[in-house]
Amino acid sequence: MKIPGTRLLARIVLALLAVAAVAVAVTGCSAIKDASKSDTAKAKVGDCINVIKGSAVDSKTEPVDCSSEKAVYKIVQTYDTKTDCSEDYTSYEETLNGGTTAFLCLAPNFKQGSCYIDNNLTGYQFADCASTEAAFRVIQRIDGQVDELLCGAESEKFLTVSDPKTTFCLGRPKA
Template sequence: MKKSIVAIVLAMLVVAGGVVIAVMKFSGESSAMKAGECVAVANHNEDRADVTTTACGSDKAVFKVGKILTEAAGNCPDVVDEYTSVVPNAGGGKLCLLPNFLEGGCYKPDDTDDSWGKSSCAGEDTVKVTKVLSGVTDGTGCPDSETGQDMAFPEPPITYCLSPVKP
């Protein structure tokens, strides 16, 4: 009788441990991320990738988290300047990512993963970030609004004022 009680208790502990491990594995890194945090994306394949938080000044931090969706099939906000959507390999849901532009920096589009890589402020398609407007969702406050362009995102509200560089 005592052996069967011990066996039942052990079985319950094994099941409980399995549940804890499954919750930790499937809740993953994305649930711990917050909007506005910078992330590194690696092993980008289709709409899935390895996503980890990183310091915004890091060369690996090419994206910021805009919005976190609980469903992998969810849609990022529909805006002119599109978010890059990624389903993290570890965890559930979907991340709506925007570029991590730093004021004064130059960037060039990287078509392999929909990101913008840091550039030497030269070359075709390269832009310079003339101003970053936090809390603003349009380019009316950009200093070069007549000659430049802007990228505006509603979540988190931010506008990047961009100016093309000479090739």
């Protein structure tokens, strides 16, 4: 005796199992690819990072809350392959076995009143203002505008970022 619709039911069940298997395979491959990335490389646009140790070849970084004074950089662009960042941004490249696993374009995310180390090879790092390593202090941070003329007489230098529009007025680290 045949039960009507059993073949149709069997086909539907097999189709659903096939779709589930494909979904698991795609998700699993993506998870394996991301497993080789650091927490910084897994970060998304809008996240912030702290530079614990600056190095031209072996930096140590970590994602941090953007409101933290140690949130030195904000991620503005992410790529899987090497890309030229705008001159306003700092490039961050993470490699594994000779291949790029992540490439980030980072904008400064300095906090008013905080001090930073400025190294041409390794970028910016947070610093205690009393430290001899501190290169500058952020006198004023002006969001939404790119205009060095907004900096007061106390500022000796300035840094501007076009996207997001920000002006940083900089002075000596020791107040």
